[in-house]
Amino acid sequence: MAHLMSLPIANPQKDKTTTAASETVVSVQYLKQVVAALLVGFAAVLIFLAIDDLTMQMRATLFIFFAAVIAWSVLDLPETPVALAGAVALAVVGAVPEELVYRSLGNDIIWLLLSAFVIAGVLRHVGLIEQVTDRVMPKIHSIRSMFWVLTLLIFATAFVIPSTSARAAVLMSVYLGLSAAINNTRISRALGLLFPTVILLSAGASLIGAGAHLVAAGFLSRLTDSQPDFIGWLVLAGPFSLVTCLIACAILLHVFLTKEERDRALGGNATLKRPAALSREQIAATAVVCVTVLMFSTQSLHGIGMALVGVVAALVLCMPNVSGMTLKAALKTVEWNLLLFMAGTLVIGEALIETGTAQMLADRLVSVFRQSMITAPTVIISFAVIIATFSHLVITSRTARATVLIPAFALPLSALSADPAVLVMVVTLASGFCQMTMVSAKPVVLFGGMEPAVFTQTDLRKLGYILVPPFVFLLIVVATVLWPMQGLPVKK
Secondary structure (H helix, E strand, O other): OHHHHHOOOOOHHHHHHHHHHHHHHHHHHHHHHHHHHHHHHHHHHHHHHHOOOOOHHHHHHHHHHHHHHHHHHOOOOOHHHHHHHHHHHHHHOOOOOHHHHHHHHHOHHHHHHHHHHHHHHHHHHHOHHHHHHHHHHHHOOEHHHHHHHHHHHHHHHOOOOOOHHHHHHHHHHHHHHHHHHHOOHHHHHHHHHHHHHHHHHHHHHOOOOOHHHHHHHHHHHHHHOOOOOHHHHHHHHHHHHHHHHHHHHHHHHHHOOOHHHHOOEOOOOOOOOOOOOOOHHHHHHHHHHHHHHHHHHOHHHHOOOHHHHHHHHHHHHOOHHHHOOOHHHHHOOOOHHHHHHHHHHHHHHHHHHHOOHHHHHHHHHHHHHHHHOOOOHHHHHHHHHHHHHHHHHOOOOHHHHHHHHHHHHHHHHHOOOEOHHHHHHHHHHHOOOOOOOHHHOHHHHHHHOOOOOOOOHHHHHHHHHHHHHHHHHHHHHHHHHHHHHOOOOOEO
16 A cells, blocks of 8 residues: 555646647647748749849859758757758859868868867866956945946956857856855846846957857958958947947846845855965966967067967967866867857858859849838948847857858848948847847857746846847947948948
8 A cells, every 4th residue: 555655646737738838849840840841942943943144053052051041040950060061062062162161170260269269268277267256256345336347357258268158158157156145036137147148248349259250250351351350350349349238237237126236235145255366377377368369469560360379379278387277178178069160151151252142142132222222321231230130039040140141131232332341240240139039149048047047038038128229229320430430431
């Protein structure tokens, strides 16, 4: 009898709910597959039968490009396999030389990202970010001050650590320590929203802040024979990124917290750690990083490429007597998935330009806009900003959004009256907005997926609804007013 009483009791209602949820997931996946198949079929008919005056290379490139977009947006397939499959398919059909697929892995963009990931791995190993936080936090006396200081500290990490997901992983321990010390659910929720939001928005200020920026720089180099260097990108994008970070911080303080919570002193339960003395490894890592950033910033003076500077810095940091971390261990922290994804997207972008497909899209889109008489640069730029800002609802990868939007949207629009460099920059910066859904960016997934939950989808959407109007407005103003003052013309 005791044995029978210990058996689990079935819950028919729970079983029915689970079955219904599983059936819903299956039906949604099936619907996505049907929609994707219909879109691919329609694209094939349109590209190979309906559109005139295209070479076979252009048709193949266009079809593979749209197939990749459908795989990313409709089927939600992993970005890297899709990008690599697209690159290989382009080589198989003869749209690009086979050597280009292999050569993309040797691109200086790939080497710059590789070295930056190694540097980030070393910084995480020696605990330098936590050391800086431990030294700054005891000097802060209120929750309001803590939010502002954290915003500036997170902003600064964009110039050292590549990729938003790598920064989120490094800063996760900082959030956990602060949240445990504060011990307040509402403040922890606002703090949990602050970290991924500022990580994503601040990335726009740095050339190495996101892979999408390097994609944009590559397009600018092929189109205009010049591209912004480390300082040039900061001058153009830094003010916009900093102001949007500050706006996001203000929203979180005044919408998600009460005045009493904002003014709460960091005392009582908030027992923060006392900073330990800087170790030899931390001092050495700080010196190498400072020299590296200085070399990045003065590239126009010494002429050494950023990729080569990064590789040298990574090798120096991985000397056992410098950081205590070997190169083999540091390479294990590299996001190889992102590097391969970048290589695949570089091939796709090269094919769109070299086969003339991007120019063809430009000509067709220009004819549509000219018929509607919408050719004012400000209108074109505003249109590009709005589309790129909300593109994260369709394509969940920041780099994939840049890969898709620059050749298929920004470059065609540049055939009108707007300058192509301006459109590439605004599309790239606008595509960095990822604050509407949990799946739109890895930092949001990382912080939002913790147990117990830091914030909900409702919290995230509430923040996004309030943040998107000033984000869009500010980017339009920067592109049409500030950039011309800095020498980047709005008109062609």
